Amino acid sequence: MNYFPEMESTATTLFSAYASVAATMMLVRSMANEIIPHPIKSYLSNFIHYLFTPLSNNLTIIVDEQSGMCRNQVYDSAEMYLGTKISPNAERFRVSKSPRQKNIHVAIEKNQEVFDTFKDVQLKWRFVSVEPQGGNNSGYSPEKKYFELSFDKKFKEVVIGEYLPFVIEKAREIKEHDRVVKLYTRDCPTYDSFDDGGSGVWGSVNLEHPATFDTLAMEPEMKKGIIDDLDRFVARREYYKKVGKAWKRGYLLYGPPGTGKSSLIAAMANYLKFDIYDLELTSLYSNSELRRILVSTTNRSIIVIEDIDCSVEMQDRANGNEGSNTKLTLSGLLNFIDGLWSSCGDERIIIFTTNHKDKIDPALLRPGRMDMHIHMSYCTNNCFKILAYNYLGINDHPRLFGEVEGLIEDSKVTPAEVAEELMRSEEPDVALDGVVNLLKRKRIEVDEVAKDVEEIPANLEEANGIVHVEENGYGPGTSAAKRLKNGTILRGVLRNYRARSGRGG
Numbered sequence: 001m002n003y004f005p006e007m008e009s010t011a012t013t014l015f016s017a018y019a020s021v022a023a024t025m026m027l028v029r030s031m032a033n034e035i036i037p038h039p040i041k042s043y044l045s046n047f048i049h050y051l052f053t054p055l056s057n058n059l060t061i062i063v064d065e066q067s068g069m070c071r072n073q074v075y076d077s078a079e080m081y082l083g084t085k086i087s088p089n090a091e092r093f094r095v096s097k098s099p100r101q102k103n104i105h106v107a108i109e110k111n112q113e114v115f116d117t118f119k120d121v122q123l124k125w126r127f128v129s130v131e132p133q134g135g136n137n138s139g140y141s142p143e144k145k146y147f148e149l150s151f152d153k154k155f156k157e158v159v160i161g162e163y164l165p166f167v168i169e170k171a172r173e174i175k176e177h178d179r180v181v182k183l184y185t186r187d188c189p190t191y192d193s194f195d196d197g198g199s200g201v202w203g204s205v206n207l208e209h210p211a212t213f214d215t216l217a218m219e220p221e222m223k224k225g226i227i228d229d230l231d232r233f234v235a236r237r238e239y240y241k242k243v244g245k246a247w248k249r250g251y252l253l254y255g256p257p258g259t260g261k262s263s264l265i266a267a268m269a270n271y272l273k274f275d276i277y278d279l280e281l282t283s284l285y286s287n288s289e290l291r292r293i294l295v296s297t298t299n300r301s302i303i304v305i306e307d308i309d310c311s312v313e314m315q316d317r318a319n320g321n322e323g324s325n326t327k328l329t330l331s332g333l334l335n336f337i338d339g340l341w342s343s344c345g346d347e348r349i350i351i352f353t354t355n356h357k358d359k360i361d362p363a364l365l366r367p368g369r370m371d372m373h374i375h376m377s378y379c380t381n382n383c384f385k386i387l388a389y390n391y392l393g394i395n396d397h398p399r400l401f402g403e404v405e406g407l408i409e410d411s412k413v414t415p416a417e418v419a420e421e422l423m424r425s426e427e428p429d430v431a432l433d434g435v436v437n438l439l440k441r442k443r444i445e446v447d448e449v450a451k452d453v454e455e456i457p458a459n460l461e462e463a464n465g466i467v468h469v470e471e472n473g474y475g476p477g478t479s480a481a482k483r484l485k486n487g488t489i490l491r492g493v494l495r496n497y498r499a500r501s502g503r504g505g
């Protein structure tokens with residue numbers, strides 16, 4: 001039974017009226033879709049949206065990934081910080097962890113939002129990543145990534161003056177706490193694309209090199225000198241600012257193969273917790289490529305150029321048809337790095353290594369160019385003790401330590417060769433006997449070559465050649481292959497000398 005017949009009829013009327021309006025609207029919309037061209041349509045819909053959206057008090061700040069030529073520190077910090085702020089009911093986020101990291105890393109996913117509160121200010125972050133439009137000519141078109149940070153207009157001062165610095169500081173703390181040193185090279189795939197900083201240029205792997213200053217066999221005072229230098233460097237932010245210099249430091253490591261140059265670099269990186277960028281100059285083809293690579297390195301990092309003498313040989317090639325002004329030269333590279341880092345580099349270290357100090361570009365040796373020249377040389381008794389402790393866990397041996405000490409200084413043996421012997425057995429007696437035998441073999445070689453060299457007066461050009469050869473690692477006693485090469489060089493020089501001085505031979 002119906003007590004309100006008129007009400008029912010009103011409802012029916014209303015419903016049919018609504019239905020007809022809806023139908024009409026659908027018709028109009030589909031006609032509009034047919035008739036009105038797309039740009040006008042989107043303009044109209046924006047306009048209607050504008051008319052019906054209440055005036056907002058929101059302010060949105062854009063935080064781009066790049067700031068000019070450099071990475072944007074606010075962006076990197078936000079990425080790290082927001083990982084800790086993702087709400088439990090987020091629909092999507094990203095996680096990662098590498099074997100050496102202590103914690104699982106969480107990061108915000110494309111188009112997701114994260115809410116935060118700071119001093120009663122409500123903040124909304126959104127992560128946006130835009131695919132590049134079409135192909136560009138250079139063939140390189142990275143995604144454009146940025147954060148949008150929205151909040152009430154009236155808190156602009158608080159957000160910029162206090163909140164963003166707070167985010168940067170927090171990110172620094174997080175990084176310190178769970179830091180894994182990374183090794184970046186250009187041709188390795190990005191195993192860990194999370195951490196490649198979005199650069200798309202460097203692939204990264206975690207630096208698993210176990211070398212530390214404790215395990216590095218080196219004269220103690222020299223080691224201390226390097227550690228002190230690093231400590232002073234990282235503590236001097238204000239100093240570098242005051243004197244108006246880029247906050248950077250350069251080291252040149254030179255010495256024969258197997259004396260620990262690469263190990264020292266790893267020890268430095270592990271000590272400072274700086275990432276390493278391995279810059280392979282010989283694979284570079286243009287200055288613009290070099291620029292792109294360098295600007296995508298981050299602060300608090302070490303750029304390494306190994307075997308600089310070999311790289312130098314590559315330097316003179318002009319770049320295809322671009323003309324000779326695009327040549328890559330070492331001093332050009334250094335000037336470029338200086339310029340770049342004085343504008344946007346902080347806490348940067350650059351390290352060159354070479355086996356042949358005499359072969360490298362003199363520009364590199366000029367005072368002020370490389371702050372410290374570090375000579376990595378043959379194994380001394382002190383170095384041997386460090387190695388023996390590392391490999392065998394012993395500090396002394398009643399008989400064999402003394403024997404080693406008596407032989408080692410004249411044997412020109414490298415730490416790598418000693419380490420190889422020490423690894424042969426876990427029995428100290430056996431391993432140390434191996435070392436003693438190695439040293440004896442080395443001694444004989446050194447003596448043999450020395451006898452040959454004695455025949456040559458020191459002031460002869462050729463004789464100088466020999467001294468150079470010796471100083472730079474191809475002297476008496478390296479590996480078997482080197483020995484051969486070295487013997488050939490020495491004998492060649494000796495033959496020339498004898499021929500000229502009429503002594504035959």
Ligand SMILES: Nc1ncnc2c1ncn2[C@@H]1O[C@H](COP(=O)(O)OP(=O)(O)OP(=O)(O)O)[C@@H](O)[C@H]1O
Binds near residue numbers: 256257262
């Ligand atoms: N000073 C050292 N202390 C401890 N271990 C060393 C040292 N030097 C060499 N070694 C051992 O020898 C191996 C090779 O050394 P490393 O690669 O550091 O030598 P390098 O000087 O870089 O040689 P190259 O000039 O051929 O690059 C290391 O992995 C390490 O095990």
Ligand SMILES: [Mg+2]
Binds near residue numbers: 261262263306
């Ligand atoms: Mg090396």
